[in-house]
Amino acid sequence: MTQHVSPPRGSADKVPPASESFAWRGVFARADVRTLSLLGVLAVLILIGGITKPDEFLDTRNLQLVLTQASVIGVVTVGMTFVITSGGIDLSVGAIVALASVWATTVATQEYGFAGILFTAVIVGVGCGLVNGLLIAYGGMVPFIATLAMLASARGLALQITDGRTQIVSIDSVLDLGERDAYVLGIPPLVLVFAVVTIIGWLVLNRTTFGRRTVAVGGNAEAARLAGIDVRRQRLYLYLLSGLCCGIAAFLLIILSGSGQNTNGNLYELDAIAAAIIGGTLLSGGRGTITGSVLGVLIFTTITNIFALNNLQSDVQQIAKGAIIVAAVLVQRRTASTT
Amino acid sequence: MPQHTSRFTSRRGLLFGTAAVGAGALLAGCTSNDSSDDEPAANDQPAAAESSGKPVTIGFAGPQADHGWLNAINDNAKNRAKKYSDVTLEITEGSNDTAQQIGQIETLINKKVDVLVVLPADGKALTQVGLKAMRAGIPVVNLDRIFNTPQAYRCWIGGDNYGMGLNAGHYIGEKLKGKSNAKVIELAGLDNLELTKQRTKGFDDALKNYPNVRKVARQAAEFTVESGQAKMAQLLQAQSSFDAVWNHDDDQGVGALRAIDQAGRDDFLMVGGAGALSAFQAIKQDNGVLKATVLYPPTMAASAIDLARALGQSKGISGLSEFEIPASLTLYSAVVDKTNVDQYMSTGFK
Numbered sequence: 001m002t003q004h005v006s007p008p009r010g011s012a013d014k015v016p017p018a019s020e021s022f023a024w025r026g027v028f029a030r031a032d033v034r035t036l037s038l039l040g041v042l043a044v045l046i047l048i049g050g051i052t053k054p055d056e057f058l059d060t061r062n063l064q065l066v067l068t069q070a071s072v073i074g075v076v077t078v079g080m081t082f083v084i085t086s087g088g089i090d091l092s093v094g095a096i097v098a099l100a101s102v103w104a105t106t107v108a109t110q111e112y113g114f115a116g117i118l119f120t121a122v123i124v125g126v127g128c129g130l131v132n133g134l135l136i137a138y139g140g141m142v143p144f145i146a147t148l149a150m151l152a153s154a155r156g157l158a159l160q161i162t163d164g165r166t167q168i169v170s171i172d173s174v175l176d177l178g179e180r181d182a183y184v185l186g187i188p189p190l191v192l193v194f195a196v197v198t199i200i201g202w203l204v205l206n207r208t209t210f211g212r213r214t215v216a217v218g219g220n221a222e223a224a225r226l227a228g229i230d231v232r233r234q235r236l237y238l239y240l241l242s243g244l245c246c247g248i249a250a251f252l253l254i255i256l257s258g259s260g261q262n263t264n265g266n267l268y269e270l271d272a273i274a275a276a277i278i279g280g281t282l283l284s285g286g287r288g289t290i291t292g293s294v295l296g297v298l299i300f301t302t303i304t305n306i307f308a309l310n311n312l313q314s315d316v317q318q319i320a321k322g323a324i325i326v327a328a329v330l331v332q333r334r335t336a337s338t339t
Numbered sequence: 340m341p342q343h344t345s346r347f348t349s350r351r352g353l354l355f356g357t358a359a360v361g362a363g364a365l366l367a368g369c370t371s372n373d374s375s376d377d378e379p380a381a382n383d384q385p386a387a388a389e390s391s392g393k394p395v396t397i398g399f400a401g402p403q404a405d406h407g408w409l410n411a412i413n414d415n416a417k418n419r420a421k422k423y424s425d426v427t428l429e430i431t432e433g434s435n436d437t438a439q440q441i442g443q444i445e446t447l448i449n450k451k452v453d454v455l456v457v458l459p460a461d462g463k464a465l466t467q468v469g470l471k472a473m474r475a476g477i478p479v480v481n482l483d484r485i486f487n488t489p490q491a492y493r494c495w496i497g498g499d500n501y502g503m504g505l506n507a508g509h510y511i512g513e514k515l516k517g518k519s520n521a522k523v524i525e526l527a528g529l530d531n532l533e534l535t536k537q538r539t540k541g542f543d544d545a546l547k548n549y550p551n552v553r554k555v556a557r558q559a560a561e562f563t564v565e566s567g568q569a570k571m572a573q574l575l576q577a578q579s580s581f582d583a584v585w586n587h588d589d590d591q592g593v594g595a596l597r598a599i600d601q602a603g604r605d606d607f608l609m610v611g612g613a614g615a616l617s618a619f620q621a622i623k624q625d626n627g628v629l630k631a632t633v634l635y636p637p638t639m640a641a642s643a644i645d646l647a648r649a650l651g652q653s654k655g656i657s658g659l660s661e662f663e664i665p666a667s668l669t670l671y672s673a674v675v676d677k678t679n680v681d682q683y684m685s686t687g688f689k
Binding site: 253 | 403404405406407410530555556557558559561562563564565567568569570572573574576579590593594597601602603615617689
């Protein structure tokens, strides 16, 4: 991936040595070293899974399972990557997923059907994103504070709507999307949605003016403003985008779990931020990579899968997860600085 | 305002007196006149329903009702209190934060309620405030999650987590009796809760009675539908064949059943836990893997109100020879399956 507008960023921007394979090296030299190291981590995990549980792990059904479990948090992470790239943060994603899922399933119990659930989930997500965006872009609030406030109030509202109850969805057209006979060429519909969101996200970030503006705002907001970018409007759109992703994720979660619950999306904000950071998106803004974020999500999901297949308890899982976050970032820093 | 019984007034109570009266009057005005809009099922008659006695103000402090069972606890307490004309329920906003719940209980102590019913978010962490209430002369009915010392409560009433595991294990063991090398898996609840460990211990102890049955896998979920779906999907992938699964909680069971449906598996039987309405309905319909659930009845909150009222009026429990209410009451974790589900249907929580 190439950076278009961002200012120089130290050692990561070393000029590759001139040689006959210059163009080829150019592709892999900078940002893609990170991608390759992430692929390396993923490959090691797959190796571990394949050695410890060859029959269960290397099974098509397991691949489908891992990708399905990654889809919900994956869609959220794509939105989060945009926000972090612009130098912001969205702590409210998990709460928005919860609110969108319970609101949509409240509509479901009133029998508005498939379209009603999808529409409500997306509208609630976008609505929360709009509030975040307005508070941050035009209200001048720090993203951390504005989205923290949204986290608290969206969770509260979700609890109020459900009254602590689990809202079970009984609309077949929604539930069928989670069933095996809905798979397209062996790919679960949730994974297809995840793939489409990822591809669109990659194109928007890397191939559009919107994407360049996002990177520019994150790199240096003042410079971006002087260059003629409407920074405030850009920020508003970015939080809207994150909210939209949360709405889509909520719909996927409804399909997956067949219900809405106010505890949905618990700690998604941390998982999404962790995946984006592992993926190589700078927390200070100015650089973002969708490919890296998605690989980060897949690494997390694969770890969980391998641990469950080997019947390891959750305490061990959490310790190992923390260790792997550290290892992945260290490996990445090393490979990035020695290139 | 309820009258303050002077014999319970301590020095500490007097210190807080002025503030308490002011705050108490304000809060009582806000909370005590709740009108009953949703009436509970008809078949639950209060334990001591005879003539109404001396007015009793019961303070109720529960955890945040962000889960089906906890929500049912609050509903049960409120609805039972409404049935007594002589009971005023002072209810605090539920909280999962220990410090906040301590503050709420202290407010109730300052308001000089006659009896306290406390379901602590964490029993050990709230022991001190339980002691404080007892020292202030307010008897405490400790609901479900137990305080560290019996000095901190007059009466404990709660469910039997160990018994849940035990009864689930026996039910599964009996069902698999003729089967050699039977495999069982366990979908546990939140692993950092003491109750989860007790449930697992009971389950393991019961399975020891059945040498042909072996537990081959255990994963902990988080009492949520989302976690139930994710962990069950993994377990199904990890275990290509097994004969039974015990799931600790019916709320996460909604997700677990969804995962089982999505995997297209029906080659085993499932036993749930707690007693949710959706689980009862599935057991009654009998068209899936869920064959039974072991109870952890939220009706214990209604019983706690009964006990608190009896305490406030210095009565025993009708039918028992004792003059006082017991020091502790452990509910039975009955197994509900197709044969008796109708009897329990009305207690199922949403």
